[in-house]
Amino acid sequence: MKKxxxxxxxxxxxKKEGPPYKxxxxxxxxxxxxxxxxYKHLTTNPKVKVEGKExxxxxxxxxxxxxxxNVIAYILSx
Amino acid sequence: MIRQWWQRxxxxxxxxxxxxxxxxxxxxALVVAAVLLAAGAAGLAWTNTEAFCIGCHEMRxxxxxxxxxxxxxxxxxxxxxxxxxxxxxxxxxxxxxxKVGATFEIWGKITGVIDTKEKFEKHRHTMxxxxxxxxxKNNSQECRNCHHFEAMDTEKQSEKSRTRHxxxxxxxxxxxxxxxxxxxxxxxxxxxKELKIAK
Numbered sequence: 119m120k121k122x123x124x125x126x127x128x129x130x131x132x133k134k135e136g137p138p139y140k141x142x143x144x145x146x147x148x149x150x151x152x153x154x155x156x157y158k159h160l161t162t163n164p165k166v167k168v169e170g171k172e173x174x175x176x177x178x179x180x181x182x183x184x185x186x187x188n189v190i191a192y193i194l195s196x
Numbered sequence: 197m198i199r200q201w202w203q204r205x206x207x208x209x210x211x212x213x214x215x216x217x218x219x220x221x222x223x224x225a226l227v228v229a230a231v232l233l234a235a236g237a238a239g240l241a242w243t244n245t246e247a248f249c250i251g252c253h254e255m256r257x258x259x260x261x262x263x264x265x266x267x268x269x270x271x272x273x274x275x276x277x278x279x280x281x282x283x284x285x286x287x288x289x290x291x292x293x294x295k296v297g298a299t300f301e302i303w304g305k306i307t308g309v310i311d312t313k314e315k316f317e318k319h320r321h322t323m324x325x326x327x328x329x330x331x332x333k334n335n336s337q338e339c340r341n342c343h344h345f346e347a348m349d350t351e352k353q354s355e356k357s358r359t360r361h362x363x364x365x366x367x368x369x370x371x372x373x374x375x376x377x378x379x380x381x382x383x384x385x386x387x388x389k390e391l392k393i394a395k
Binding site: 125126129130131132134135169171176 | 387
């Protein structure tokens with residue numbers, strides 16, 4: 119996550135440009151498509167709104183499936 | 197006490213004039229002051245070293261271990277920012293105030309407030325808020341000792357960085373508002389932006 123620069127916009131629970139990991143976890147935890155939604159979000163550079171402006175969300179730098187799932191597990195465990 | 201000492205000095209050197217004795221005493225006082233000043237400066241410089249900061253396990257095993265390998269520790273150019281570069285002001289008065297404040301941390305060391313990993317984690321947010329508050333009050337001066345807004349070549353920044361830095365300039369936010377938790381583990385709780393601090 120450090121290598122992909124996730125923490126530039128997201129933090130554990132504090133306010134930054136992106137939602138905190140805890141907020142994301144609360145949104146997706148326990149949902150049937152939670153993991154799949156996060157997987158898509160982290161690998162397809164979707165458009166996101168930052169301070170009212172649309173920008174592309176940077177994906178994870180790694181293409182390794184196990185690493186990506188590790189990141190998702192980390193976020194969901196917050 | 198000074199009068200007694202002066203009288204004793206006059207008795208010892210009955211042939212010396214008051215001016216000679218006065219100059220002699222002034223010379224001694226200046227030498228003593230210079231030695232004390234040099235010792236004080238050396239002491240302050242010593243307490244700014246990385247070795248001093250990680251002299252206790254509370255720092256070495258927690259925040260220092262987290263800092264290792266971060267961009268401020270290891271990077272392409274080999275320029276490092278050690279503990280004091282970020283946490284001790286360079287300006288003499290501000291530095292002395294910080295040093296005096298730091299002496300109170302000795303009490304924490306004696307009483308073992310953060311002497312285990314669990315205790316450290318319990319106090320991490322409180323300690324971070326204290327440091328964020330200090331940095332917000334001085335407009336992240338320790339960051340700005342090296343990173344100057346005016347010297348930033350925005351053309352070399354990514355579009356996202358450029359947009360965010362321009363917004364920070366316009367809104368008057370300070371470095372630590374966004375760049376927190378870059379050298380140490382991030383505490384769980386409200387961040388610097390959520391702190392209501394009068395500058």
